[in-house]
Amino acid sequence: MSRPTGGPGLDADACDTLLSTTRSVRRALDLERPVPRAVVEDCLRLALQAPNGANRQDWRWILISDPKRREQVAEIYRKAFHARFGDPPADNRLLRDAGELADRLHRVPVLVLACLQTAKPLPAGNQAGVWTSLLPAVWNYALAARSRGLGTTLTTVHLGLEAELADLLDLPEHVHQGPLIPTAYTLRTAFGPGRRRPLEEVLHVDGWQYPENAGAAEEPSR
DSSP: OOOOOOOOOOOOOHHHHHHHOOOOOOOSBEEEEEEEEHHHHEEEEEETSSOOOEEEOOOOEEEEEOOOHHHHHHHHHEEEEEHHHHHHOTTTTHHHHHHHHHHHHSSEEEEEEEEEEEEOOOOOOOOOHHHTTTTTHHHHHHHHHHHEEEEEEBBBBGGGGGHHHHHHOOHHHHHHEEEEEEEEESSSSOOOOOOOOOHHHHHHSTTTGGGGTTTTTGGGOO
16 A cells, blocks of 8 residues: 555544544443443534535434433344344354344444435435435444544344334434444454455456456456
8 A cells, every 4th residue: 555645634644544443343332331422413513524415415313322212223123133134153253243232232322323314205226326425424423433432333234124113213204214323432442454355356447347357257256
């Protein structure tokens, strides 16, 4: 990786560290330490700086911190999780950790539900143009949380019972749920980069089968 130089007023090394170490935190969450609402709202203000289609700002955010309401949301989440995955196998660490989060979701101090408010039904076909008006803001929130010592993970398991959760939260018909984001301080602060495929395995230049990349699609994944 080339050494960053940074723009005006930016520490490029610090930015790179933030971008490469913001992980999905499911287990190392401090379930006993309260998260001040003001801190979450600061993160959401930064989320609102994300780009979105025509600057319509159709995002809506539901902050869930009341213990009883968290329990109700968590109950729906657990039902959706076990309906989809059953009992996670012990040898699948990722699913095991996700199952552990589902089992104790009610204890996570803050849950943030990101939503989109639309004037008409979601399109039946490709919806990328719709959700790209929300997902950058969701990631802004995760980055802002990380910079404040908070851990998050972007979950969509609840969408298996989307209507049930909408009824619980009294969501209008034209408000559509995106990721649910458990938010808590972390029990550790050191997080490293994730294991990812090398860029060369996923980069295509000027087209899928352009000469530089010819045959790349046929190579077995490693």
